Amino acid sequence: MTARWGLVLLPPFIFSFFLVAASQSVFLELSFFEDLGLGRKGEDFVLDNYTRFLTDSFYLHALWTTIKTSALAALFTLVLGFPVAYLIARMRSQWAMVLIAGIVVATFVTIVIKVYGLIVIFSANGILNRSLMEIGILSEPFTIFGNVSGVVIGLMHFTLGFGVLLLYSVIQTIPRSLEDAAAIHGANRWRVYRRVIFPLALPGVTVGALMIFNMCMGAFTSAALLGGGRVFTLPVLVQRVVMMELKFSMGATLAAILLVSVIAINLLSIFMLRRMKAAHLVVV
Template identity: 45%
Template sequence: MASDAVSSRRTGLSLSKQVSHDSGHARIRWERFLWLPGLLYFFLLLLPQGTFLELSLHADTGAGQVSDTRSLANYIGILSDPFFLRSIWQTFYLSLIATAISLAIAVPTAYALARIGGKLATISLSLILTTSLITVVIKLMGLSIFLSPAGLLNQMLLGTGIISQPLILINNQIGVLIGLVQYVLPILVLLLFGVVQTIPVYLEEAAEIHGATRTSIFLSVIVPSMKPSMVSGGLIAFNMCMGAFTSAVLLGGGRVLIMPVLVQQYIIQRAEYGYGTALAALLLLFVFAANVSVGLWFVRMRRARPVRAGA
């Protein structure tokens, strides 16, 4: 019996060694191909973007033609022209305001849905997800009809006597701002909903036992716990707004010339590829700088936060 037990133990050890040996070989075989995603990333993203940016160093010589020499003339021309500087500033502050408004709506909405739970939360999240999957053009066309002087919103306000004449909510910055908020709001709600679910309910219950109101609990417990996700979600929303093109075209009526619209005009309509790619490169640079700045600020704030006793 003892010899059988020793024999079975040895057999088990040999089998486990064989399995681990085989799994190690399989892992090594798989690791040999880990460079393939990087190669795919290089050819599908980095190489085309590099070619695109290289074109921005060539001055336009005619419709669809660029010079052979490289220079910074396109960048100097853009950064020294008040028209382009206004477009850059307009793109930045519209994106910033749209991000702030979207966060102000998304945070309490995500909190309410996470705490309500049940069928109501499921139905609400399904509707939000469905709207986020609808084509942007379809959503903006419906929004333009809703916001038009003869649209439902103005008719309701006129019918209730709140206003005496229709509000001009499209073909201006207000329309673009509303379109940007509609564009990023569903994504922020879905992102923050999952974050709220990770916040323990007993933290709110403990604060309520000590006499805190629901408003103070939300502001002093929930919002600080969501701050990292609010920063990352805000950056995602800001990046999306900075590159949004359709909202400015359909709700701005061609009058709100943000940078994505100018890129489209110079590359597609005017075939001035040098100037158009330089505008796109500057837009990418500004977005990158904004992300790095916010990231560094957030890291600095976390490091400067005092450590509480017992934490």
């Protein structure tokens, strides 16, 4: 019986394995050939592209921008998302489903459409900037096109819905009775948050933060559109180098570096999750 199920597994496994192996090996191999431009590559198997990456301040700066924007976006996603996740997880009424539906719609609608909305909201003579300048909070319009804050806001729209759903599942593992117990013993709300919920959620939140950070590291669309050709993250550079400059091997090298950093962070979060499971800190 179980052997038969092994046979059922075989065809999709072979197909998936071929796709993973073939697609990844081709570009990884390409990354080791010198880039001669216009899609041409050198003859020898060399590390040229990698040394170019490590010595060219433009590429290193892109790596730094990627890390910086991803870290900021992950942080803000947690700050905005955690209270919402908590609210939904602890809600007893039918409204919880409506609130969840709002989050799910936001994760399902493609980021390109959301970027269009963002551009209207933050346009120089748009509703937000005009009202903020009228009240006197801003002296000049806050725009998000072609600067780092724009990229961070775009990344947050990419991750926030997913982040809320993730944190929601973390908070659901914390029994409500623990909060009640703390409250009965005289802790006020703030103290309950600080001494009960926060410590219990911390492991799950840490792993979630790493996952969100990783999503941002690999995010292309929002970074490319809101970066407006002035802010370069690694995913934006990969597309640009390949499609516009036709440097196939250099693009492959950038992609390889991105892939390796993302997988390293993933392994770290899997490792942390294992240790937490072993310590019974999370019930996933």
